[in-house]
Amino acid sequence: MSPRDIPTVSRIPGVFEKLKAAGRKALIPFITAGDPDKASTVPIMHALVTAGADIIELGVPFSDPMADGPTIQRSSERALKHGTSLRDCLDFVREFRSRDQATPVVLMGYANPIEAMGYDTFAAAAADAGVDGVLVVDYPPEESVELTTKLRAAGIDSIFLLSPTSLDQRMEEVAHLASGYVYYVSLKGVTGAAHLDLAEIARKIPQIRARVNLPIGVGFGIRDGATARAVSGISDAVVIGSRLVQEIEAAPPGQAAAKVGSLVAEIRRAMDAQA
Amino acid sequence: MQMTDLPDRKGHFGPYGGIFVAETLMYALDELRDNYERLRQDPAFVAEFEYELKHYVGRPSPVYFAKRLTEQCGGAQIWLKREDLNHTGAHKINNTMGQALVARHMGKKRIIAETGAGQHGVASATVAARFGMECVVYMGSEDIQRQAPNVYRMKLLGASVVPVESGSKTLKDALNEAMRDWVTNVEGTFYIIGTVAGPHPYPMMVRDFNSVVGRELLTQMPEAAGRFPDAILACVGGGSNAMGAFYPFIPHQEVRLIGVEAGGHGLHTGKHAATLCAGKPGVLHGNRTYLMQDENGQIMETHSISAGLDYPGVGPEHAWLKDTGRAEYVAVTDEEALEAFHALCRVEGIIPALESSHAVAQAMKMARTMSKDKVLLVNLSGRGDKDMNTVAHHSGLTL
Ligand SMILES: Cc1ncc(COP(=O)(O)O)c(C=O)c1O
Numbered sequence: 261m262s263p264r265d266i267p268t269v270s271r272i273p274g275v276f277e278k279l280k281a282a283g284r285k286a287l288i289p290f291i292t293a294g295d296p297d298k299a300s301t302v303p304i305m306h307a308l309v310t311a312g313a314d315i316i317e318l319g320v321p322f323s324d325p326m327a328d329g330p331t332i333q334r335s336s337e338r339a340l341k342h343g344t345s346l347r348d349c350l351d352f353v354r355e356f357r358s359r360d361q362a363t364p365v366v367l368m369g370y371a372n373p374i375e376a377m378g379y380d381t382f383a384a385a386a387a388d389a390g391v392d393g394v395l396v397v398d399y400p401p402e403e404s405v406e407l408t409t410k411l412r413a414a415g416i417d418s419i420f421l422l423s424p425t426s427l428d429q430r431m432e433e434v435a436h437l438a439s440g441y442v443y444y445v446s447l448k449g450v451t452g453a454a455h456l457d458l459a460e461i462a463r464k465i466p467q468i469r470a471r472v473n474l475p476i477g478v479g480f481g482i483r484d485g486a487t488a489r490a491v492s493g494i495s496d497a498v499v500i501g502s503r504l505v506q507e508i509e510a511a512p513p514g515q516a517a518a519k520v521g522s523l524v525a526e527i528r529r530a531m532d533a534q535a
Numbered sequence: 536m537q538m539t540d541l542p543d544r545k546g547h548f549g550p551y552g553g554i555f556v557a558e559t560l561m562y563a564l565d566e567l568r569d570n571y572e573r574l575r576q577d578p579a580f581v582a583e584f585e586y587e588l589k590h591y592v593g594r595p596s597p598v599y600f601a602k603r604l605t606e607q608c609g610g611a612q613i614w615l616k617r618e619d620l621n622h623t624g625a626h627k628i629n630n631t632m633g634q635a636l637v638a639r640h641m642g643k644k645r646i647i648a649e650t651g652a653g654q655h656g657v658a659s660a661t662v663a664a665r666f667g668m669e670c671v672v673y674m675g676s677e678d679i680q681r682q683a684p685n686v687y688r689m690k691l692l693g694a695s696v697v698p699v700e701s702g703s704k705t706l707k708d709a710l711n712e713a714m715r716d717w718v719t720n721v722e723g724t725f726y727i728i729g730t731v732a733g734p735h736p737y738p739m740m741v742r743d744f745n746s747v748v749g750r751e752l753l754t755q756m757p758e759a760a761g762r763f764p765d766a767i768l769a770c771v772g773g774g775s776n777a778m779g780a781f782y783p784f785i786p787h788q789e790v791r792l793i794g795v796e797a798g799g800h801g802l803h804t805g806k807h808a809a810t811l812c813a814g815k816p817g818v819l820h821g822n823r824t825y826l827m828q829d830e831n832g833q834i835m836e837t838h839s840i841s842a843g844l845d846y847p848g849v850g851p852e853h854a855w856l857k858d859t860g861r862a863e864y865v866a867v868t869d870e871e872a873l874e875a876f877h878a879l880c881r882v883e884g885i886i887p888a889l890e891s892s893h894a895v896a897q898a899m900k901m902a903r904t905m906s907k908d909k910v911l912l913v914n915l916s917g918r919g920d921k922d923m924n925t926v927a928h929h930s931g932l933t934l
Binding site for chain 2: 322323324325326327329330333337340345346347370371372373374375376377397398399400402403420421422423425426427430445448449450
């Protein structure tokens with residue numbers, strides 16, 4: 261049995277259906293949990309929703325973030341300095357859920373903290389905390405059948421990355437396991453890099469659509485409202501990470517939620533103006 | 536399946552190895568695997584590699600009976616495989632030569648590498664100069680301090696050395712940074728990983744290129760000592776010199792294979808890099824293997840007097856050799872390695888690398904408890920010129 265045969269029960273498909281009916285695109289902000297400190301994370305999550313976020317990607321800090329650029333590396337280092345663990349991240353989601361039962365939360369991170377916790381424990385704890393999706397950057401489809409199956413049985417979607425260099429066969433492998441949405445990495449390189457090729461994205465998305473029957477989010481390299489609007493014109497969702505993490509890094513103490521909230525609100529307005 | 540037939544097509548050694556990288560790197564790894572699978576079967580490529588090993592690297596490296604060291608220990612015979620006599624002074628060039636040839640066949644003009652002790656960086660810079668390729672070496676800023684002579688050697692050879700300031704500023708962070716470079720510049724760049732770690736096909740490819748060490752031993756030991764050794768000892772950082780010496784001997788069950796890890800200040804202190812002795816399985820740098828990690832799965836900072844062993848992971852094939860019991864892994868402390876370093880200098884006139892000194896220390900320990908007809912073979916992976924500052928510092932001197 262493929263994990264895809266287990267019906268999804270997360271909050272993610274409902275969000276995309278509603279947006280589609282309204283002719284709008286999803287805005288998915290990414291923040292690193294525990295950055296700048298543990299107490300800020302849940303307030304920042306609520307501020308993101310107030311500002312117009314549809315889904316939140318919560319980064320689980322890792323000591324060796326191989327696929328991240330300097331901005332997210334530094335945010336992980338700040339979070340780890342306060343000892344932010346995978347268990348803390350699950351606690352943040354549980355606390356967030358006490359006030360918000362509607363907004364999907366996707367945990368995004370690296371394999372080893374999950375390996376250390378164990379798949380069964382993680383799947384059960386994540387479901388219990390109210391997690392909707394999991395994206396493990398360094399688990400390609402061929403290494404993640406077991407975890408994906410266990411998550412799906414616990415009602416959690418597995419989000420996978422696709423890149424400009426993904427061939428048709430790889431898209432099909434992803435299609436076999438993925439649910440919720442797929443995340444198209446819009447450039448070669450690490451998070452936070454500055455160049456983004458809209459024409460290339462426009463070429464690639466129909467190829468993905470032909471093989472993967474899920475909403476497509478685009479991320480890596482989106483830094484402002486204008487780009488977000490352009491990307492949302494050709495995809496189903498826009499993911500913004502490094503730019504927000506930068507805002508959190510630069511915010512005076514106690515003002516991270518307010519700063520990042522106003523930036524997300526501005527991006528939301530730009531995206532909706534097009535509709 | 537024979538153990539020597541591993542890894543499988545997806546890079547697994549039992550539960551270890553595999554490919555654990557972001558989607559953005561999959562294409563590059565597929566391309567590398569396909570090219571390497573083809574080249575390793577190609578007699579012309581093999582001949583080209585052997586020619587370079589003979590005429591440029593200076594192979595075969597001799598085996599040498601350390602008679603006076605043996606007498607001093609008073610037990611089993613200690614023999615040395617002299618990888619320290621290779622061009623650039625360590626086993627690392629066996630691998631960089633092989634990978635540089637693969638890079639040439641793939642039409643890549645830019646080489647990147649990570650380095651800890653600087654030996655792999657020097658070996659990469661050397662082959663890049665030899666073939667007229669651009670070379671960028673990532674090195675933790677801590678290691679740049681510890682290994683200044685090698686930094687200068689790389690620069691003389693025309694490489695640029697990029698200091699890495701993230702994380703613990705050592706080898707593991709240099710590897711992260713090299714991966715980030717690769718994912719960004721994937722088209723024209725070839726990443727030469729310096730040990731039997733990383734995603735498939737690296738653990739296999741690096742092992743294959745270093746296996747020339749073990750293959751030479753298969754004929755040299757019967758010629759020189761009249762038989763195979765009772766045990767082969769090699770230090771294990773990522774494990775490339777050990778894997779190269781062990782691999783051809785895996786089917787020869789009568790030969791014990793002993794990997795010697797960096798015990799640092801002692802396993803009980805937590806300040807060490809003895810991953811197989813004290814770590815737990817997990818995923819780092821593209822493969823599943825034993826790791827030094829905390830209870831939350833964060834990678835721990837390691838300690839060793841030798842920068843080349845100061846790594847929190849280990850090659851996945853070693854993890855499998857450990858679990859299956861085919862190889863044994865032990866740890867030797869900084870102090871024991873230093874003692875062996877000085878012994879080899881004084882008694883044999885050979886200045887070994889601090890990494891290799893760990894294996895010498897274990898051989899000296901074992902020899903004392905074994906009879907004189909037993910034979911221990913130490914893979915002397917490198918020479919110690921690069922370690923002058925470190926050793927002097929430990930003796931209270933500044934050069
Ligand atoms: C002389 C020498 N021996 C051993 C090592 C450790 O690497 P490995 O375990 O891959 O042989 C190094 C690494 O820099 C080295 O320079």
